[in-house]
Amino acid sequence: MLNHVMIGSNDIEKSKKFYNAALGVLGAGEPMAHVNDTGQTRLFYMHNGSTFSVSEPINGKPAEPSNGFTLGFVCDSPEQIQEFHDVAVANGGTTCEDPPGLREGSMGPMYLCYFTDPDGHKICGIHRPG
Template sequence: MFSHIMIGADDIGASKAFYDAALGALGVPAGIVDEWGRVIYAHGGSRFLLTKPIDGEPATHANGGTLGFAAESTDAADAWHAAGLAAGGTACEDPPGIREATGGRRLYLAYLRDPAGNKLCALHRVA
């Protein structure tokens, strides 16, 4: 459904360090900086990008928005959370753990905010 997701960041260096660590814990290679200064992550046919806002205004996070990253295990979600905290992220929501979802589904969720304030989640579907 999605070709890519791009979010704004005022401090590209701090955001790249955060995402290199957090996404690296999920097996995503380090981001590549293109000729426009955007950081591009490619993994599993998906693209995730960081950019300074084109309009020159400060980057802002989406109030109520969350970007979710797939984790292959609860350990991977925990590693993502720990790496993100160590790289300048901040914990938000409840601590990582299992949440009951509609339809009897069980999800392991870990939440962080990146250095620019974007709300993120690592999600593993528990069998």
């Protein structure tokens, strides 16, 4: 259903350092960088058929996180959930919600972690066992 997700950044180099480390845990490599005609830099991380992009806002206004927005990344194991969280926090992210771990609910068991990136965007790691 989705082709890509793009979020804004107020410091593209800080975002690149953060996402290189965090998405490296999931197997993503260096992003493709693109500078558009009006001078904004965009980073494109492509992995397993998905594209995640970080961009300086085209309208020149500050990037702001959206209330209610969460970006979820698939993880391969409970251990990768923990590593994804720990690497993100070690590289400028901030823990939010409960600590990484198993959650039981009406959608079945799943391992989750939540953190915000340096611009305040809420990120989730998710692994559904079995």
